[in-house]
Amino acid sequence: MLKRILLLSFVFIISLIIWNCGKGKTSITLAGSTAFQPFAEKLADQYMAIHPEVAITVQGGGSAVGVQSANSGAAQIGMADLVKLPEEAKALTATVVAKDGIAIVVNPQNKITNLTTDQVRDIFNGKINNWKEVGGVDAPITVVSREAGSGTRSSFEQIVGNINLKKDALIQDSNGTIRETVANDANSVGYLSHGLINEKIKPLKVDDQECTTESIIAGKYKLVRPIFLLVKGNLEGEIKNFIDFILSSEGQQTIKSNGLLPAK
Numbered sequence: 001m002l003k004r005i006l007l008l009s010f011v012f013i014i015s016l017i018i019w020n021c022g023k024g025k026t027s028i029t030l031a032g033s034t035a036f037q038p039f040a041e042k043l044a045d046q047y048m049a050i051h052p053e054v055a056i057t058v059q060g061g062g063s064a065v066g067v068q069s070a071n072s073g074a075a076q077i078g079m080a081d082l083v084k085l086p087e088e089a090k091a092l093t094a095t096v097v098a099k100d101g102i103a104i105v106v107n108p109q110n111k112i113t114n115l116t117t118d119q120v121r122d123i124f125n126g127k128i129n130n131w132k133e134v135g136g137v138d139a140p141i142t143v144v145s146r147e148a149g150s151g152t153r154s155s156f157e158q159i160v161g162n163i164n165l166k167k168d169a170l171i172q173d174s175n176g177t178i179r180e181t182v183a184n185d186a187n188s189v190g191y192l193s194h195g196l197i198n199e200k201i202k203p204l205k206v207d208d209q210e211c212t213t214e215s216i217i218a219g220k221y222k223l224v225r226p227i228f229l230l231v232k233g234n235l236e237g238e239i240k241n242f243i244d245f246i247l248s249s250e251g252q253q254t255i256k257s258n259g260l261l262p263a264k
Helices: 002-022 037-050 063-072 117-125 151-160 175-183 213-217 237-247 249-257
Strands: 026-032 054-061 077-080 092-106 142-146 170-172 188-193 224-232
Touching: 026 037, 026 063, 026 237, 037 054, 037 237, 037 249, 054 063, 054 237, 063 077, 063 092, 063 151, 063 224, 077 237, 092 151, 092 175, 092 213, 092 237, 092 249, 117 142, 117 151, 142 151, 142 175, 151 188, 151 224, 170 175, 175 188, 224 237, 237 249
Parallel strands: 026 054, 026 077, 142 170, 142 188
Antiparallel strands: 077 224, 092 188, 092 224
16 A cells, blocks of 8 residues: 555656646647748747747648638647738738748759740640650650649749649649659659759759749749748737747748748
């Protein structure tokens, strides 16, 4: 009996310690844009290093999930990378925290370096089905696209215009899986955040303009969309503090150094 009492007391004390450690800790959940997700994770880590009393969780799901989760309260902050926010986001407080280019990417083995906007549209619509039609090798084009509800897809389709995605396009659920698919298929083409370009893939010029920070800032490269953070109600408390940190010189430098463009 004594051993049992001691064991129960030990369990109670440990539970109390754990409870007290978590007591008073502010939790913030972000959900939505997979393009902004890795940048939000870096920013969250920086903020939590300065404010250990705050726990920040970052989840993906796409921009539609970002809008829905902010509206429902499933997340305190929704992330959306859209040229234009949908009607259901009008009740939310929207803050632009970054800008992002959408790069058209191919496998490094592909000798194509430039496409016109019309050619991009026709490839994703299925009117152009072979690389030889745009100056490449005689090989069928594998079109890789994001899923419905993706902010990257919505922005891409709005900017390029009149996209009716071909039925046999490969659908991927994140910018990362788009990158891996294109990296492993010599005849594929996709689109993703220019902040996620690496040596595994090759970004193409569009209308003779490179998808670079310099070209985007100069207004030459046209496939650009804002990154929104969405909050239900007014910005206040720790949520406001975190967003203010993202907009600070330190936060904006993190965004810039990792491949996105500052909000202003």
